[in-house]
Amino acid sequence: MKTIYFSLIIALCVAFIRADGTAYEATWYGGSNDHHREMNPSCTGEKYPDTDYYAAVSSTYAKDLCNNYAVVMAVDNKDSEYLGKMVKVKIVDSCRECERSHIDVSEKAFNNIRKKGDGHFPIVWVAAKSNGSVTRDIVYPSSKTESFAKKYFGLSKSQFISMYKKQALYMITHGVTHSKFNKNDVPVTTTTKKTTTVKPTTTKAPVTTTAVQAQITSEPIVTVANNTSEENTVPSIAGLGDINIITGESDDNSIPDDAPIVGQSKVVDPNQTTYSEEDIKVLESQFPDKEEDNNSYTVGVLSGVLTVSGAAGIGLIYLKKQSPGKYDELRQRFPEAFDNIKRSVSRSATQLKRSVTRSSKKNETRHADHPEVNYRDMPDYMFGSDGLPRIELHDLPSEPLDSSFPEAKLEIK
Numbered sequence: 001m002k003t004i005y006f007s008l009i010i011a012l013c014v015a016f017i018r019a020d021g022t023a024y025e026a027t028w029y030g031g032s033n034d035h036h037r038e039m040n041p042s043c044t045g046e047k048y049p050d051t052d053y054y055a056a057v058s059s060t061y062a063k064d065l066c067n068n069y070a071v072v073m074a075v076d077n078k079d080s081e082y083l084g085k086m087v088k089v090k091i092v093d094s095c096r097e098c099e100r101s102h103i104d105v106s107e108k109a110f111n112n113i114r115k116k117g118d119g120h121f122p123i124v125w126v127a128a129k130s131n132g133s134v135t136r137d138i139v140y141p142s143s144k145t146e147s148f149a150k151k152y153f154g155l156s157k158s159q160f161i162s163m164y165k166k167q168a169l170y171m172i173t174h175g176v177t178h179s180k181f182n183k184n185d186v187p188v189t190t191t192t193k194k195t196t197t198v199k200p201t202t203t204k205a206p207v208t209t210t211a212v213q214a215q216i217t218s219e220p221i222v223t224v225a226n227n228t229s230e231e232n233t234v235p236s237i238a239g240l241g242d243i244n245i246i247t248g249e250s251d252d253n254s255i256p257d258d259a260p261i262v263g264q265s266k267v268v269d270p271n272q273t274t275y276s277e278e279d280i281k282v283l284e285s286q287f288p289d290k291e292e293d294n295n296s297y298t299v300g301v302l303s304g305v306l307t308v309s310g311a312a313g314i315g316l317i318y319l320k321k322q323s324p325g326k327y328d329e330l331r332q333r334f335p336e337a338f339d340n341i342k343r344s345v346s347r348s349a350t351q352l353k354r355s356v357t358r359s360s361k362k363n364e365t366r367h368a369d370h371p372e373v374n375y376r377d378m379p380d381y382m383f384g385s386d387g388l389p390r391i392e393l394h395d396l397p398s399e400p401l402d403s404s405f406p407e408a409k410l411e412i413k
Helices: 002-014 106-111 140-151 155-172 276-284 307-322 324-331 337-358
Strands: 025-029 056-059 070-074 085-097 103-106 119-130 133-141 176-180 229-234 245-250
Touching: 025 106, 025 140, 056 070, 070 106, 070 155, 085 103, 085 106, 103 106, 119 140, 119 155, 133 155, 140 155, 155 276, 176 276
Parallel strands: 025 103, 056 085
Antiparallel strands: 025 119, 056 103, 070 085, 070 119, 085 176, 119 133, 229 245
């Protein structure tokens, strides 16, 4: 009993573990609750950041984003109190385990847009210098952002991204630390149609009639190449008389303006703040990280072989029967981990049911999914021992040929 209880404690604790620096998410670090990990930031020679609103980004950026500013906002609505809240942070440090789309913000900055107990949340963010020059173009989890913008603001993804980036850059250039997303600042696209009226003018030109006398001569007809071409004369072909073929090669070597350039793809200007749906597709194609599944929790492993879906799931059932009090205590202390284990057990049961269902169907007649076709009407010799139509490979036959059906031969004598 003690062994099972101990194993469950390990499983429930490990169930909370997440891979640090998950793509398109924010976490918090630093302060007394995190052993002052903000000390000695990599971007400065100071012992502490010069602001309470600081952040760390992936070390793959090297020093490119040092002392730049980022504006962060959650793209879910776990708590309506924080819906649309934006915070500006100064990038002062690097994070070795973080993905390029992840940002680690200070505890104080985190608490401005989310409850610290949440630990992490999906975000949209962009980084720029104090003059507004973008250094890390806007990134966000595509599918989550699209549903979030539509559900809570009634905006398309392109509208939301355009508005957010514009408002974020305003915060950076005007020294604003806190703000709230303004859903009414919808970009308006104006189309101007220019109409030009042309009055027709009719001019009668004098008609001159010139009499031309055609002369019939015995001279051969000569084909003259265009003046803009180089003439390359092909030598006469023997036996065909005096036939000359003249080819022309254009001197114009200019490249059309709309000609595609090999190896060059379309890019979106990082300082652009108004996006079309096509721009959004191009922008997302250049995102640094793959968007992760909604449930990216690392379900704990009890040992190298036993998983939570097996040992922990069975252990929970056993614990509930033997010690309901301990079971309720664990469930109250680790509600989220309990949910993860239950989902894992449910998935395992579903997979097992499907595999049993597939096994029960193995005895069905071959080609049962095509009953209208009777493959057995074909001659028996055309089937192999496995019941499948046979294709003879004469250089490497899979079965000896049936002597009752000799091969036809064609001989030329």
